[in-house]
Amino acid sequence: MSAPLAPELAVSRWFNTPVPLTLADLRGRVVMLHAFQMLCPGCVSHGTPQAQRAHMLFRHTDLTVIGLHTVFEHHAAMTPVSLEAFIHEYRLTFPIGVDAYEGDDPIPVTMRRFRMRGTPTAIVIGRDGAIRHEGFGQEEDLALGALIGTLLAEKP
Amino acid sequence: MSAPLAPELAVSRWFNTPVPLTLADLRGRVVMLHAFQMLCPGCVSHGTPQAQRAHMLFRHTDLTVIGLHTVFEHHAAMTPVSLEAFIHEYRLTFPIGVDAYEGDDPIPVTMRRFRMRGTPTAIVIGRDGAIRHEGFGQEEDLALGALIGTLLAEKP
Amino acid sequence: MSAPLAPELAVSRWFNTPVPLTLADLRGRVVMLHAFQMLCPGCVSHGTPQAQRAHMLFRHTDLTVIGLHTVFEHHAAMTPVSLEAFIHEYRLTFPIGVDAYEGDDPIPVTMRRFRMRGTPTAIVIGRDGAIRHEGFGQEEDLALGALIGTLLAEKP
Amino acid sequence: MSAPLAPELAVSRWFNTPVPLTLADLRGRVVMLHAFQMLCPGCVSHGTPQAQRAHMLFRHTDLTVIGLHTVFEHHAAMTPVSLEAFIHEYRLTFPIGVDAYEGDDPIPVTMRRFRMRGTPTAIVIGRDGAIRHEGFGQEEDLALGALIGTLLAEKP
Numbered sequence: 001m002s003a004p005l006a007p008e009l010a011v012s013r014w015f016n017t018p019v020p021l022t023l024a025d026l027r028g029r030v031v032m033l034h035a036f037q038m039l040c041p042g043c044v045s046h047g048t049p050q051a052q053r054a055h056m057l058f059r060h061t062d063l064t065v066i067g068l069h070t071v072f073e074h075h076a077a078m079t080p081v082s083l084e085a086f087i088h089e090y091r092l093t094f095p096i097g098v099d100a101y102e103g104d105d106p107i108p109v110t111m112r113r114f115r116m117r118g119t120p121t122a123i124v125i126g127r128d129g130a131i132r133h134e135g136f137g138q139e140e141d142l143a144l145g146a147l148i149g150t151l152l153a154e155k156p
Numbered sequence: 157m158s159a160p161l162a163p164e165l166a167v168s169r170w171f172n173t174p175v176p177l178t179l180a181d182l183r184g185r186v187v188m189l190h191a192f193q194m195l196c197p198g199c200v201s202h203g204t205p206q207a208q209r210a211h212m213l214f215r216h217t218d219l220t221v222i223g224l225h226t227v228f229e230h231h232a233a234m235t236p237v238s239l240e241a242f243i244h245e246y247r248l249t250f251p252i253g254v255d256a257y258e259g260d261d262p263i264p265v266t267m268r269r270f271r272m273r274g275t276p277t278a279i280v281i282g283r284d285g286a287i288r289h290e291g292f293g294q295e296e297d298l299a300l301g302a303l304i305g306t307l308l309a310e311k312p
Numbered sequence: 313m314s315a316p317l318a319p320e321l322a323v324s325r326w327f328n329t330p331v332p333l334t335l336a337d338l339r340g341r342v343v344m345l346h347a348f349q350m351l352c353p354g355c356v357s358h359g360t361p362q363a364q365r366a367h368m369l370f371r372h373t374d375l376t377v378i379g380l381h382t383v384f385e386h387h388a389a390m391t392p393v394s395l396e397a398f399i400h401e402y403r404l405t406f407p408i409g410v411d412a413y414e415g416d417d418p419i420p421v422t423m424r425r426f427r428m429r430g431t432p433t434a435i436v437i438g439r440d441g442a443i444r445h446e447g448f449g450q451e452e453d454l455a456l457g458a459l460i461g462t463l464l465a466e467k468p
Numbered sequence: 469m470s471a472p473l474a475p476e477l478a479v480s481r482w483f484n485t486p487v488p489l490t491l492a493d494l495r496g497r498v499v500m501l502h503a504f505q506m507l508c509p510g511c512v513s514h515g516t517p518q519a520q521r522a523h524m525l526f527r528h529t530d531l532t533v534i535g536l537h538t539v540f541e542h543h544a545a546m547t548p549v550s551l552e553a554f555i556h557e558y559r560l561t562f563p564i565g566v567d568a569y570e571g572d573d574p575i576p577v578t579m580r581r582f583r584m585r586g587t588p589t590a591i592v593i594g595r596d597g598a599i600r601h602e603g604f605g606q607e608e609d610l611a612l613g614a615l616i617g618t619l620l621a622e623k624p
Contacts, residue, residue, distance in 0.1 A: 039238075039245045044200060050610075057610055077241030082195075085233030089195045142518075142525055145613020152614070153621035206454075213454055298362075298369055301457020308458070309465035351550075351557045356512060389553030394507075397545030401507045 003130035006031075006123070009068070010109035011097030013080055015087055021066060021095055023129060029062045030151045032144075033123040035070045035099075035111065038078050038086040040119045046138050047120030048090065053141075054148070055094035061152055062127070067096035070111040070119060126151050159286035162187075162279070165224070166265035167253030169236055171243050177222060177251055179285065185218045186307045188300075189279040191226045191255075191267065194234050194242040196275045202294050203276030204246065209297070210304070211250035217308055218283070223252035226267040226275060282307050315442035318343075318435070321380070322421035323409030325392050327399050333378060333407055335441065341374045342463045344456075345435040347382045347411075347423065350390050350398040352431045358450050359432030360402065365453075366460070367406035373464055374439070379408035382423040382431060438463050471598035474499075474591070477536070478577035479565030481548050483555050489534060489563055491597060497530045498619045500612075501591040503538045503567075503579065506546050506554040508587045514606050515588030516558065521609075522616070523562035529620055530595070535564035538579040538587060594619050 006023055014020055023031065034051035036043035048067070055065040071078045080098055087096060099108035114123060117136045124133040124147055133147055162179055170176055179187060190207035192199035204223070211221040227234045236254055243252060255264035270279060273292045280289040280303055289303055318335055326332055335343060346363035348355035360379070367377040383390045392410055399408060411420035426435060429448045436445040436459055445459055474491055482488055491499060502519035504511035516535070523533040539546045548566055555564060567576035582591060585604045592601040592615055601615055 039241050041246055053608070053610055057608070058614070074241035074245070077238040082233040082238055085195050085230035089230070090197055140521070140525070141609035142521055142613040145610040145615075146526070146617035146620070147613075149614035149617025150621045151617075153618045209452070209454055213452070214458070296365070296369070297453035298365055298457040301454040301459075302370070302461035302464070303457075305458035305461025305463075306465045307461075309462045351553050353558055386553035386557070389550040394545040394550055397507050397542035401542070402509055 006125045006131045007113035010100040012100040013098040015096045017095035031125040032065045035068045035121040037119045043120040065094045070099040072107045162281045162287045163269035166256040168256040169254040171252045173251035187281040188221045191224045191277040193275045199276040221250045226255040228263050318437045318443045319425035322412040324412040325410040327408045329407035343437040344377045347380045347433040349431045355432040377406045382411040384419050474593045474599045475581035478568040480568040481566040483564045485563035499593040500533045503536045503589040505587045511588040533562045538567040540575050
């Protein structure tokens, strides 16, 4: 396998999950990471509803959908308090983590580790923990579904 | 004219306008009020873009479009700081006021004065200052356009 | 009034009306003409549903919505038999006329009289019979509604 | 494999392919059949554009997308002449066959063989020729993509 191994998540607070999630614990499953900001129009209109659809559609499979709130601008406007209301109002039910900060860096840790270029970013990780897709901007449902179907079909 | 006269706005802070707006000063013009909350999904997907379209389409007419941020829930999540980022990210250019509070009432003042039932609410006021339409929820563009056209056609 | 007077319709067959319609008979009313072809994608996805919406929304007003099937290409593919099935399947209820032909001209008569450039074309005619708007392509609902509202507000 | 083997296509005329297609010849590939009628609103707005998207997205894979014009009503309105114009106007580029008739039966042969309930119907056939999915009505892109991805991942 030549794809790079996904770095670990760094999350300061979780929503919609009783326990913190780590990619290490999810090894053997397929993981879809949806990195977003609650005030990013392309996330709200396209990426976040798509993540919710994937969470519902594949809930009885080996796919885990994880939202990551990667705030790299307007930090005071998108605090966890605001995010919590956003999650409630948009009825999001998949696990969502707040990307952690380190020192004074306005770019959060996981965002840097994955070298994301902005939001929304969709990352799909195979059962072996390797990054199989990383896309900035809108993803077509048909292409995303095909990728997930392909990775789920691989032997655990 | 039997329609009730619109009560005055009570706004604690304005965006996108160098001077505060009052309905008294706008008498003689047609006014469209778009009451919204930045975390209300129906506002973000429908009502707020519609207000922006109306602002652009009628900018050379006697119509004034005013946004009113009527936060009645999740107050800590929708502060003016968050609203400012929302306005920037969604590229809204029409004047937007933050509905003011009085005492401990979680329902802001203008919202109470107009007896609004929730967000989004669209209110259209004639040149004479009377409320000619107040609707909670989605408004069809065709119907809203017709109403504005009719009111603009009335003699100042 | 400096706007040009609308030429008369030339229709070979009507659907959704017990009697033929003429602009002469409709003088005093506002008329919205929706010129379309049943195999024109922009008509089917936007213009024709918009005409149906206008027909329903303004059915208790002085507006008459008229569809005009102005076939200028693929004539054998868009016969009245096919149009009838189209009207049935898309549940169109406004009056629709088949634009008439003259000699060998592939461009039908009404289309030529109005100098239409293609489909969809939206034409709005005032109470005085003058053309107040003629637009090729997509019309915004908000702008169309405003125009209709303005013309309905004019004294008959 | 317990899924039923797909019956063969019965097509009287092909568009967008230099040679007739048969499922027998396509054994070893994954096949998506999109059964539609050109005057079926749900086909035109959803199913047919989805088939075109799948054709484009998977064109370098082992998936073959086939359209099937299964006219079971308004026969005189949806002749091959009309279909040809439809294909041209909607810029469809995937192979499309006209489902054949037998005797006086208004239901065409392939439609009967697959026991389709109406249009649109999406059928997905595995590399082994077995029907792996048959759905009447709208299919979600995400689910369809996942199914195609899964079947493409199976060994030829």
